[in-house]
Amino acid sequence: MINMFCCLKGCINGFTLTPSVPVRIKENPIQLDSLHMGHEVVLVKSGQRACGSGCTLGNAPLVQNKAYFEVKLQQGGVWAVGLATRDTDLNRVHGGFDKESWCLNSDGTVRHDNIELYHLRPASRDSPTELLVSTESPDHVEDKAESDNPDSTVATMPVEGDVIGIAYDHVEMNFFLNGKNMEIPVRNIKGTVYPALYVDDGAILDIILDNFRYPPPSGYEKIMVEQSLL
Numbered sequence: 001m002i003n004m005f006c007c008l009k010g011c012i013n014g015f016t017l018t019p020s021v022p023v024r025i026k027e028n029p030i031q032l033d034s035l036h037m038g039h040e041v042v043l044v045k046s047g048q049r050a051c052g053s054g055c056t057l058g059n060a061p062l063v064q065n066k067a068y069f070e071v072k073l074q075q076g077g078v079w080a081v082g083l084a085t086r087d088t089d090l091n092r093v094h095g096g097f098d099k100e101s102w103c104l105n106s107d108g109t110v111r112h113d114n115i116e117l118y119h120l121r122p123a124s125r126d127s128p129t130e131l132l133v134s135t136e137s138p139d140h141v142e143d144k145a146e147s148d149n150p151d152s153t154v155a156t157m158p159v160e161g162d163v164i165g166i167a168y169d170h171v172e173m174n175f176f177l178n179g180k181n182m183e184i185p186v187r188n189i190k191g192t193v194y195p196a197l198y199v200d201d202g203a204i205l206d207i208i209l210d211n212f213r214y215p216p217p218s219g220y221e222k223i224m225v226e227q228s229l230l
Contacts (some may be wrong), residue, residue: 028225029060031048036056036059040053051204058207067169068212069195071164102186170189
């Protein structure tokens with residue numbers, strides 16, 4: 001109960017009720033979905049912020065050819081971001097541990113079906129960045145750590161305050177860290193997928209669905225709304 005109170009306090013920090021201020025209708029109806037979230041997930045900020053414990057999905061699937069959204073790591077803890085179908089286990093606190101989710105986790109792993117596709121190792125004292133190790137099959141993706149290209153080194157793990165971009169074109173999902181491609185593509189994503197945010201241990205994540213902090217990759221746009229949601 002104490003942990004949940006602390007989480008709620010962090011979630012609503014900086015937000016007060018101001019009845020004298022007119023309520024503005026949001027132009028973008030897409031947000032985190034209170035009907036598809038774990039039992040201990042808390043949504044605030046008009047469905048734009050997640051805390052508590054578990055997974056929450058967006059209320060609109062990624063159906064367009066090239067979709068993009070961002071997630072700000074507002075407060076650290078245990079977290080994951082990526083894509084998932086509505087069949088995923090919403091009470092898990094880690095992403096990619098079932099067949100219905102594909103996620104970057106706060107422990108440095110990118111997972112699907114509980115298989116590590118990538119693992120970001122902690123940086124050594126000699127390197128200011130973190131080394132990227134691919135654990136996928138050679139036919140699927142190049143092992144960056146063993147590449148002959150010295151410039152293909154590395155991806156840095158997000159830290160508190162960073163913005164993670166997610167771009168999906170129905171061929172692969174790519175993660176961006178503060179506007180820079182992390183070069184950890186995830187392929188073979190199947191089914192109708194939604195933005196997926198996982199939180200635990202005090203983590204607070206904000207989903208950014210328009211007015212992006214960083215320009216989307218060429219040709220990518222914010223998630224489009226299906227007619228059924230209008």
